[in-house]
Amino acid sequence: MIPDLGKYTETVLSAYGISIVLLVALVVLSVMRGRRVRTELKSVEQRMSRDG
Amino acid sequence: MIALLLRDLKLAFRAGGGFGLGLAFFLIVTVLVPFSVGPQSSLLSIIAPGVLWLGALLACLLSLDRLLALDWEDGSLDLLATAPLPLEAVVAVKSLAHWLTTGLPLVLVAPLLGVMLNLPETGFTWLVVSLLIGTPALSVIGTFGAAITVGLKRGGLLLSLLVLPLYVPTLIFGAEVARRGATGTELETPLLLLAGITTATIALLPFASAAVLKINLR
Amino acid sequence: MTITAKANSLWEYANPRKFLATSERLLPFFWLASTTCLVVGLVWGFFFTPDDYKQGSTVKIIYLHVPSALMAINCWLMMLAASLIWLVRRHHVSALAARAAAPVGIVFTLVALVTGAIWGQPMWGSWWAWDPRLTSFLILFLFYLGYVALWEAIEDPDTAADLTSVLCLVGSVFAILSRYAVNFWNQGLHQGASVMRVAAVTGSDTEEKVSNIYFFPLMLCIVGFVLLFIALVLYRTCTEIRARRIKALLARERANA
Amino acid sequence: MTLTVTDLAIARGGLALLERLNFVLEPGKALILRGPNGIGKTTLLRTLAGLQAPLAGQIQGAEDRIAYAAHADGLKPTLTVAENLSFWMSVFGTHSIQPALDRYDLNELADRQAGNLSAGQKRRAGLARLLVTGRPIWMLDEPTVSLDRNAVTMFAEAVEDHLKYGGSALIATHIDLGLEAKVLDISSNKVKPRPIEDFDGAFL
Numbered sequence: 216m217i218p219d220l221g222k223y224t225e226t227v228l229s230a231y232g233i234s235i236v237l238l239v240a241l242v243v244l245s246v247m248r249g250r251r252v253r254t255e256l257k258s259v260e261q262r263m264s265r266d267g
Numbered sequence: 268m269i270a271l272l273l274r275d276l277k278l279a280f281r282a283g284g285g286f287g288l289g290l291a292f293f294l295i296v297t298v299l300v301p302f303s304v305g306p307q308s309s310l311l312s313i314i315a316p317g318v319l320w321l322g323a324l325l326a327c328l329l330s331l332d333r334l335l336a337l338d339w340e341d342g343s344l345d346l347l348a349t350a351p352l353p354l355e356a357v358v359a360v361k362s363l364a365h366w367l368t369t370g371l372p373l374v375l376v377a378p379l380l381g382v383m384l385n386l387p388e389t390g391f392t393w394l395v396v397s398l399l400i401g402t403p404a405l406s407v408i409g410t411f412g413a414a415i416t417v418g419l420k421r422g423g424l425l426l427s428l429l430v431l432p433l434y435v436p437t438l439i440f441g442a443e444v445a446r447r448g449a450t451g452t453e454l455e456t457p458l459l460l461l462a463g464i465t466t467a468t469i470a471l472l473p474f475a476s477a478a479v480l481k482i483n484l485r
Numbered sequence: 486m487t488i489t490a491k492a493n494s495l496w497e498y499a500n501p502r503k504f505l506a507t508s509e510r511l512l513p514f515f516w517l518a519s520t521t522c523l524v525v526g527l528v529w530g531f532f533f534t535p536d537d538y539k540q541g542s543t544v545k546i547i548y549l550h551v552p553s554a555l556m557a558i559n560c561w562l563m564m565l566a567a568s569l570i571w572l573v574r575r576h577h578v579s580a581l582a583a584r585a586a587a588p589v590g591i592v593f594t595l596v597a598l599v600t601g602a603i604w605g606q607p608m609w610g611s612w613w614a615w616d617p618r619l620t621s622f623l624i625l626f627l628f629y630l631g632y633v634a635l636w637e638a639i640e641d642p643d644t645a646a647d648l649t650s651v652l653c654l655v656g657s658v659f660a661i662l663s664r665y666a667v668n669f670w671n672q673g674l675h676q677g678a679s680v681m682r683v684a685a686v687t688g689s690d691t692e693e694k695v696s697n698i699y700f701f702p703l704m705l706c707i708v709g710f711v712l713l714f715i716a717l718v719l720y721r722t723c724t725e726i727r728a729r730r731i732k733a734l735l736a737r738e739r740a741n742a
Numbered sequence: 743m744t745l746t747v748t749d750l751a752i753a754r755g756g757l758a759l760l761e762r763l764n765f766v767l768e769p770g771k772a773l774i775l776r777g778p779n780g781i782g783k784t785t786l787l788r789t790l791a792g793l794q795a796p797l798a799g800q801i802q803g804a805e806d807r808i809a810y811a812a813h814a815d816g817l818k819p820t821l822t823v824a825e826n827l828s829f830w831m832s833v834f835g836t837h838s839i840q841p842a843l844d845r846y847d848l849n850e851l852a853d854r855q856a857g858n859l860s861a862g863q864k865r866r867a868g869l870a871r872l873l874v875t876g877r878p879i880w881m882l883d884e885p886t887v888s889l890d891r892n893a894v895t896m897f898a899e900a901v902e903d904h905l906k907y908g909g910s911a912l913i914a915t916h917i918d919l920g921l922e923a924k925v926l927d928i929s930s931n932k933v934k935p936r937p938i939e940d941f942d943g944a945f946l
Contacts, residue, residue, distance in 0.1 A: 218531070218532055218542075219542075220536075220541075220542035220545075221536065221541050221542050222541065222607075223541050223542045223543045223607060224542070226542075226543055226546075226603055226604070226606060226607055227542050227543060227545050227546060229603055230546045230549060230550075230599070230600045230603040230604065231527075231531065231545075231546075231549065233596075233599050233600075233603070234549045234553070234596045234599065234600055237592055237595060237596050237599070238592065238596065238713070240592075241588070241589065241592045241717065242717065245588075245717060245720055245721050245724070246720070248724055249720055249721070249723065249724040252724050252727045252728050252731070253724075253727055255727075255731055256727045256728075256730060256731050259731050259734050259735065260734070263734055263737075263738065269832075270829055270832030270833055271829075271833065274818070274821070274825075274829045277821065277825075278818055278820060278821070281820040281821075340814070341814055341815070341816055341817060341818065341819075342812055342813070342814025342815060342816040343816040343818070345788075345793060345810065345812060345814070345816070346810065346816040346830070346871075347833070348792075348793060349791050349792060349793065349808060349809070349810045350830075350833045350834060350875075351806060351833070351834060351835065352833060411655065415635065415648055415651075415652060416638075418639075418644075419638055419639070422638070425631075425634055425635065425638050428627075428630060428631045428634055429631045429634075429635065429652065431627070432624055432627040432628050432631060432656070432659070432663070433655070433656070433659045435624055435659070435662075435663045435666060435667075436659065436662040436663050436665075436666040439663075439666040439667065439669070439670045440666060440669075443669070443670060456669075457669070460666075460669070464662065472655070475651060475654075475655050478651060479647075479648060479651050482644055482647040482648060482651075483644065483648070484793050484794070485644075485788070485793060485794030485795070641755045641756065642756060643755070643756045644755075733756070733757070736755065736756075736757050737757065737935055740757060740759075740780075740935075741935055
């Protein structure tokens with residue numbers, strides 16, 4: 216399935232691997248933080264509108 | 268303004284003023300270098316200009332966190348900001364005092380340490396010249412970093428992180444002049460560029476530092 | 486009526502609530518488009534382009550290296566623009582967008598550096614060479630780190646926005662200076678090294694043209710990275726706006742307690 | 743000249759504190775600033791002294807005429823009292839520190855390093871700085887902290903003298919100084935919190 220990369224197989228695969236891991240990690244961390252902040256804001260807003 | 272300069276100098280020389288701390292640091296770093304790379308004089312004479320420049324830069328960095336933080340803590344900065352002096356002038360004078368108490372002594376002892384590192388004879392003049400022209404820029408850039416981090420409780424590490432990248436161009440051109448001086452090659456271009464950086468930072472950065480300080484004071 | 490006139494102004498989006506609403510609507514499109522472009526571009530480049538006669542299969546790294554390097558710089562430029570807008574017009578969203586973009590810039594710079602080093606290993610024979618371009622990115626990386634650290638260190642959000650904006654301005658000037666300094670500095674060390682032409686492929690100012698077979702997948706990847714950047718920044722700015730509002734609400738609660 | 747404050751609103755850390763502040767401080771008059779802790783007295787004084795920008799409104803007659811004294815005295819511990827005061831004398835371009843030393847009974851302490859003084863003595867040296875500045879409007883933030891009764895009298899006399907020669911003072915304090923002064927109570931100027939549904943550029 217993977218094309219023949221010759222003697223540079225490891226080089227190319229590691230470059231792709233590391234880059235994709237970094238980018239995916241960035242997206243996942245951003246989304247996780249986004250979700251957390253969103254729920255936190257909701258709870259704070261609810262509490263504040265209840266307490267006035 | 269002269270009063271401020273004199274006060275800062277007086278404070279630096281009084282007990283606990285920190286004068287000599289930078290010098291001692293410079294000396295120790297330079298002494299440690301042969302221990303870490305080996306005593307071959309041929310190797311030392313090659314790396315001597317770079318080591319001395321780096322040592323001077325780090326010694327300069329060491330004293331930056333006291334530059335404005337002390338005046339901040341005892342309230343003097345608030346009072347200076349309400350005094351009839353423009354804050355830009357205050358900042359510029361502070362940089363000058365820092366250079367006189369840190370940069371200038373470093374320049375003066377650098378040749379001595381050069382001897383210890385087997386700096387080639389041709390290199391001494393240019394080492395001193397490059398440091399003399401370059402260290403004012405280090406003080407002015409450092410003042411900017413100190414102004415940014417002045418309100419922070421543990422700003423020392425952050426200060427280094429902010430200031431060191433800003434030191435890159437000065438270090439590159441300054442060390443280049445010293446290196447070329449040691450090998451006796453053409454050094455007019457880096458010397459001019461170094462002088463250019465110093466002049467430009469002295470002319471412009473105090474405005475940025477004062478702006479940043481005003482933000483921190485409010 | 487004044488309301489219609491206002492709605493046509495671009496600055497209307499500086500209102501956090503309006504920004505949130507608009508972003509929420511646009512984000513699915515950007516996520517989808519960027520993923521599509523990246524997947525198609527990378528698959529095309531990885532599986533369906535031939536090896537270079539000189540660099541062999543390592544040429545495939547170009548699809549990651551060039552777009553990430555490009556966006557690493559553009560991200561800083563975007564932060565610079567956002568900082569200026571904050572300093573001049575005092576729109577909070579602008580400052581928060583700059584804050585949101587910085588970690589994205591860090592990751593892109595890191596990708597550019599890592600792919601550069603990995604690519605350099607077989608070409609130069611070592612993982613790291615103090616090639617001017619690579620060194621400049623390392624310095625850019627340090628600037629990003631300092632910028633993010635400053636944001637994290639300051640308690641008061643407006644003060645943090647002001648200080649980071651000034652740092653971004655001053656940093657930009659010094660980053661450009663460093664770029665020239667590094668070029669100057671390295672010239673003396675690696676004069677005429679022919680392998681350096683590998684690095685030359687990576688820039689827009691190169692004399693070598695990337696040939697057509699590589700061009701289309703590369704363009705697709707660049708577009709993909711641009712869209713990914715926009716999506717990430719929009720999303721993260723929304724997060725920052727909410728975090729800022731939490732902070733403001735808590736401060737208000739404390740003040741009225 | 744008179745200090746006139748019109749419709750002033752101030753903020754701390756992006757949070758609006760006080761609004762609709764209107765008052766006049768005439769030469770020869772003192773105002774005592776009153777209000778509960780945390781309402782923004784310090785912020786108000788700092789705003790008037792020009793250390794931070796007001797949220798709205800106008801301050802007239804403050805430019806380069808205000809001497810500000812806060813909790814910190816701005817004394818350098820390794821300089822003597824005389825050196826500290828002389829420094830501020832040169833900065834403000836006045837001519838003598840002697841009246842200030844006399845007024846706060848600092849002559850015997852003049853050659854002592856400020857770091858060796860007691861808290862009350864330091865405070866006295868800090869207040870003496872006001873006389874050295876030669877500025878007509880004093881902005882004082884809890885000036886009597888750590889002063890004994892004797893020193894408080896000294897301070898009150900200094901203020902009275904200052905007023906007699908056409909100066910004015912705005913003093914945030916909780917104790918009675920025995921001055922003939924109007925009280926400026928800012929409790930009613932506290933900003934009413936807006937409903938949290940309001941979600942605009944400032945997030946509140």
